[in-house]
Amino acid sequence: MNNLLIFYPAAVVAVITTLMVILTRNPVYAVIYLILSLCGVALVFFSLGAPFLAALEVIVYAGAIIVLFLFVVMMLNIGRVMNEQDCLRPSRKQMILPGFLVIVLLVETLMCLFAAAPVNPAASSISTKALGQALYGKHYLGVLLSALVLLIGAIGGIHLGRASSCPDTKERSIHAPR
Amino acid sequence: MSEMIALAASAPPAVVYPLYLQAIIAIVKGAVLLFVLLTLAAYAVFAERRILAFMQGRVGPNRAGPFGFLQPLADVFKLLTKEEANPPFADKWLYYAAPAIITITSMLTFAVIPFGPSDWFIITDLNVGLLFFLALSSLGVYSIVLAGWSSNSKYAALGGLRATAQMISYELPMSLALVGVVLAAGTFSLREIVCAQSGLWFIVIQPVGFAVFLIAAVAESRRTPFDLPEAENEIVAGFHTEYSSMKFALFFLGEYVSIMLLSCIIAVVYLGGWHGPWLPPPLWMLIKVGALVFFFIWIRATFPRLRYDHLMELGWKWLLPLAIANVVITAALLLAFPKLVQGAGK
Numbered sequence: 001m002n003n004l005l006i007f008y009p010a011a012v013v014a015v016i017t018t019l020m021v022i023l024t025r026n027p028v029y030a031v032i033y034l035i036l037s038l039c040g041v042a043l044v045f046f047s048l049g050a051p052f053l054a055a056l057e058v059i060v061y062a063g064a065i066i067v068l069f070l071f072v073v074m075m076l077n078i079g080r081v082m083n084e085q086d087c088l089r090p091s092r093k094q095m096i097l098p099g100f101l102v103i104v105l106l107v108e109t110l111m112c113l114f115a116a117a118p119v120n121p122a123a124s125s126i127s128t129k130a131l132g133q134a135l136y137g138k139h140y141l142g143v144l145l146s147a148l149v150l151l152i153g154a155i156g157g158i159h160l161g162r163a164s165s166c167p168d169t170k171e172r173s174i175h176a177p178r
Numbered sequence: 179m180s181e182m183i184a185l186a187a188s189a190p191p192a193v194v195y196p197l198y199l200q201a202i203i204a205i206v207k208g209a210v211l212l213f214v215l216l217t218l219a220a221y222a223v224f225a226e227r228r229i230l231a232f233m234q235g236r237v238g239p240n241r242a243g244p245f246g247f248l249q250p251l252a253d254v255f256k257l258l259t260k261e262e263a264n265p266p267f268a269d270k271w272l273y274y275a276a277p278a279i280i281t282i283t284s285m286l287t288f289a290v291i292p293f294g295p296s297d298w299f300i301i302t303d304l305n306v307g308l309l310f311f312l313a314l315s316s317l318g319v320y321s322i323v324l325a326g327w328s329s330n331s332k333y334a335a336l337g338g339l340r341a342t343a344q345m346i347s348y349e350l351p352m353s354l355a356l357v358g359v360v361l362a363a364g365t366f367s368l369r370e371i372v373c374a375q376s377g378l379w380f381i382v383i384q385p386v387g388f389a390v391f392l393i394a395a396v397a398e399s400r401r402t403p404f405d406l407p408e409a410e411n412e413i414v415a416g417f418h419t420e421y422s423s424m425k426f427a428l429f430f431l432g433e434y435v436s437i438m439l440l441s442c443i444i445a446v447v448y449l450g451g452w453h454g455p456w457l458p459p460p461l462w463m464l465i466k467v468g469a470l471v472f473f474f475i476w477i478r479a480t481f482p483r484l485r486y487d488h489l490m491e492l493g494w495k496w497l498l499p500l501a502i503a504n505v506v507i508t509a510a511l512l513l514a515f516p517k518l519v520q521g522a523g524k
Contacts, residue, residue, distance in 0.1 A: 028272070028327060035320065042313075052366075055309030059353075063316025064346065067323070071342050074327050074335070128306070128366060 006047035014040030027073045031066060038062040052128040207301045211288055219434040220250035226434075226475045233479040254427075262423040265329065272328035277425045280321035280432035283314045284439050291442045292369040294452050294460040300369060307368040308360065311443060312353055315398065319345045321432070322400070322407060322417050329420035337416025340486070341407035345398060347493035352394035354501035358387040358508040359447050372451030379450040386504045388448045390497050395440040396477060397493070399433065403481035406489060441470035 017037040021030050038061045046054035135143055195203065224239070228246065231238025242248040264273070290307035293299040304310055319342060326338015360366060362383060363374040371380075381388045397404040408416030418429045445451060445466040452459035484492070 028269075028324075032272070032320075032324075035317075039317075051304070051306045052309070055306045055313050058313035059309065059316055063313060063319070063349070067316075067319055067342060067346055070320070070323055070327075071339075074323070074339065 003047040003049075006043055010040045010043035010047065013037075014044060028070070031070045031073055034069070035062050035066050038066070050126050050131075052126070052131055204301060207298070208289065211301065212285065215285065215288060215435060215438070216431075218438060219431055220254065222434045222438065222471055223253065223430070224250045225471070226478070229472070229475045230479050233476075257424055257427040260423040262425070264422075265331070265420045267330045268420060269328040269330065272324045273420075274425070276321050276325035276328060277421065277428035277432070278321075279324070280318050281428050281435065283318040283321070284432050284436040287311050287314045287439050288442070290368055291439075291446060292372055292451060293463050294458075295369075295373075299452075299460055303367055303369045306366045308356060308366045308371070308447070311368075311439075312349075312356070315352075315436075316349055318432075318436070319349075321429075325421070325429070326417040329417070331420055333413040333415070333419045334417050336413045337407045337419070340413075341400060341417055344400070344404065344406060344489065344493075347490060348394045348397040348404075348497070351390050351493065351497035351501040352398060354498070354505055355384075355387040355391040355394065356447065357501075357505045358384050361505070361508050361512055368446050368451075372446055372453065375450040376453055379448065379453070381448040384448065384504070384508070386500060387508075388444075390501045390504065391448070392444065393492075394497060395444065396474065397489075399436050399440055399474070401433070401437070401474065402478045403484050404489060405483060406486060409483060437471060437474050438467065441467045441474065444470055 014037050017033045017040060020033040021037060024030050024033060038057060042054040042057040042062070045051075045057060224246070227249075228238045228240075238246070239249045240246040242252045264270075287310065289301040290304045290310050291300070292303065322341040322345070323338045326334045326336075326341065329335070359371065359380050362380060363371045365371060365374070374380075400407050406416075408418065413419070418426055421429060442463075445463060449466050449470075451466075452463045454462035454465075457465075
């Protein structure tokens with residue numbers, strides 16, 4: 001019961017801020033709404049009995065990944081308002097297929113919501129140890145695969161960032177004074 | 179929130195208060211803590227000025243009251259009554275929000291710091307307390323970045339960019355250093371981490387982790403020798419160049435509160451928290467925190483500022499590998515000798 005006092009406000013905040021991410025015109029504000037949205041989702045996780053997941057959500061997403069988003073937005077100096085091309089609305093014809101797909105998913109989600117038996121979130125609090133055992137025991141293949149994806153990303157990043165990957169950039173690359 | 183409150187009141191004396199009473203108790207404890215914290219922060223500024231003056235062969239502020247003890251009060255009045263100059267070219271909302279973010283994130287973390295074994299000395303014993311600290315400290319970065327961006331001035335922007343790079347770089351070794359402690363204690367709860375140190379402080383079994391965490395903590399608080407985001411002789415005052423009056427004071431307050439926060443975390447995680455002979459537990463905690471705050475000031479008086487490439491090299495090429503090696507070796511040792519540490523493998 002008490003968890004509901006956290007769950008509903010946090011869920012409402014998460015939904016509103018997520019909407020604002022795509023509605024706001026200033027890219028820096030969009031990033032900040034995204035941070036708030038992630039914090040709201042973290043609180044939702046917390047109220048559902050997953051404090052470890054909630055903390056990781058804030059540390060990894062809000063604390064590390066979005067900082068890089070903000071960094072890039074600031075570095076590229078996209079400006080306070082997006083350019084006109086970004087503000088163009090899609091035509092009605094372009095909206096038909098995505099709209100149809102969204103409605104299908106929404107109806108299915110609602111059906112699932114009303115079909116599922118209500119669970120008591122407070123009774124099913126997941127300890128960090130149980131989560132770790134599930135991840136590295138039963139689901140170790142998933143952990144390995146996601147580690148592989150991250151490794152590929154890191155290798156790609158290093159390759160792109162190498163000073164000699166493109167002969168043109170060699171002279172322009174900035175070396176630290178020695 | 180209710181779960182946090184419930185956790186706060188669920189330890190040794192198994193008296194279950196009704197919800198509204200739990201809320202009131204938590205609020206009262208929070209208010210007392212805030213009062214003590216703000217007073218101590220003001221006196222930390224005073225202590226820093228006096229100690230730096232002593233170390234540099236000056237006198238320091240000694241006019242207001244006996245030995246200058248009323249200086250913090252004078253400072254607060256000065257800052258509150260100063261004229262506020264808001265740059266017209268700033269982004270209003272974020273410009274106002276930035277100083278609040280750092281103050282809120284650094285003060286909120288004190289909710290999980292245990293100052294003594296009893297329920298009365300901790301606001302809430304969150305079972306992921308250490309992660310709560312890391313989460314809020316990673317959110318604190320936004321304050322600096324947004325202050326730099328929203329000021330819309332080149333010095334502030336440079337300071338903000340430097341701060342982002344620095345704080346992201348040093349957050350990794352800081353978190354990884356704490357993993358060693360979590361492995362040894364077998365819990366994320368700060369109170370249980372202190373309890374696990376009743377025999378041996380973790381500084382003894384985690385000396386490398388302690389060193390890495392200490393260096394990363396100084397870098398995280400953006401103080402000399404890591405104060406590149408506000409290097410005076412290069413970029414005026416860095417990210418807070420455009421701030422004045424009380425908004426500047428909030429940045430200042432945030433810096434000193436986070437120094438005390440990092441001192442508290444180091445004391446709790448590595449120096450045995452409230453454990454110590456003869457004196458009452460909270461007093462031991464205060465002594466350790468005080469000594470660590472003095473240490474922070476001492477570092478500022480001793481070391482010159484690092485060059486930027488040295489700063490990045492230290493973080494990525496030295497501290498990060500050391501922290502990873504520390505995690506691997508700690509895990510291997512704990513696996514080989516499960517009885518090495520009291521409370522291990524819980």
